Amino acid sequence: MKVYSSAFLVFCHAVVFFQMSMEWKYLFLAAALVALSGWFRFYSQPSTFIHHQQVRATPKISFYKLSLQWPPATCHGTLRCKPPIPSDFKIHDIWPQDRYDEPIPPYKKKNPCTRKRPTLRKDLRIKLHTVEAHLTSEWPNLTDGLNMTANYKFWGSEWEKHGTCSDYPDDPLTYFKSALKLRRGIKTIVRFGRQTSWTVNQVADEVFYVLKAYPQIACNLNPSRTQKQLWEIRLCYDRPNPGQTPHILINCTHILRVRKGKIIGPCKSLSDSIFFP
Template sequence: MWSTSKYLLLAAAVVCLSACFRLYSQLSSLNISTLIHHQFKARAPPPTISFYKLSLQWPPAACNGTLSCKPPIPSNFTIHGIWPQDRNNEPIPPYNKRNPCTPKTPTPPTVLPIKLRPIEVYLMSEWPNLTDGLNSTANYQFWEYEWKKHGTCSDYPDDPLTYFKSALKLRLGINTIVRFGRQTNWTVQQVADEVFDVLKAYPQIACNLNPSGTQKQLWEIRLCYDRPNPRQPPHVLINCTNILRVSKGKIIGPCKSLSDTIFFP
């Protein structure tokens, strides 16, 4: 009896040790350093705003590219957005509750029709949704998208009125961006030099293609502004880091060289 009990206890111990060894082997096979790295990365602080980029689009090119626009199509540069950028010229990511970019709670996009009412008429003129610029619903969808993507992690996450007014003030303060006429061809460098000659700062040039994909067009001129002091809107124009569109060190978009010829429709 006693001998049988000893054998049973010994067998149970062997089974337990075997299970523990298998568990240890499984844990050892996991890449613990990778798990820790991902956990640390998820908790890393968000990038800091270095400057702002005011993106001005040329409606005839935008509407002759990927957009399907209802007339009237504006014949002046309109605002696409004002985007906070980090020191690597990358957009600051949108607000994320799990890794917030600000201690403030951003204003939800759904209340923009109330917050932006005092400047709505100016936004419809200078910052329209080109697909249907006279449609209030379409315009607010555009503004809500820009607010959610760029405004909630700007310096004004709880003040959309100041955020949108900052872009309006910059746009309305520029009388001339380029002096050449429409239906003409220029190189990317020539367009950049023209903007520098007028505004005394180098822009970023964005191109698109016409519907047949046979012609590069001047789609957007983007101007860069130094990050302002607290409670001040962007106002100091600076040279953009890259004349061509660059993301993560690679040129993006149809224009790959400063010598590329682009059409101004």
């Protein structure tokens, strides 16, 4: 029945077409061609259309965040460390951040953040041998800081997560040296003594007094989960011009750790009391 109905409709349209004047026939044909052309362009490449809908642009680097961890808190909270445990702030990493203070995602072949080919993790030993001693001193794997295999495992992990989408994806030596240079340029971070307690806001004010820029404060919990500890102080640096490394200290966007607009970690307020072990 449907076949007969379709045939009848085609016959009717044909009759109407032949009854038209020559001018109206030309207009009718032109309109039909335009419609068919649009239909063909839309449906002839469906995979391309879907692909463009799914791909997300990689966010641009806005600034860098140097994360300095306090080993007594790290080793008395989240990690089991072999002695000796350092008693000064050590580098955790330097992270490229976007304008919303979110970390730039790591490199992926399906949606690369750079046209350059990032250095592979397995090649870091060759690239970093000239600064290996400095990294061991200032950027150790606190679980076993004298174990070079453990150190390279730690550095490799941080490189893959943050270095491959930094401004130096094919130059790990510059990436790691940039953090070392910043750390060596800071003589004092806080002046208060150990075994004391302070509010988050007091710690942030102290860092501002010493370095003239507001940091981000990260807390963790002691093993019994009864006390909040000063775990990390993170410093923010403006994105440098091409050919340079981060060097201009700026205020961090958030004093407390924030992810997608929500405060994360044990410290939820600037008035929270934290212990400096």
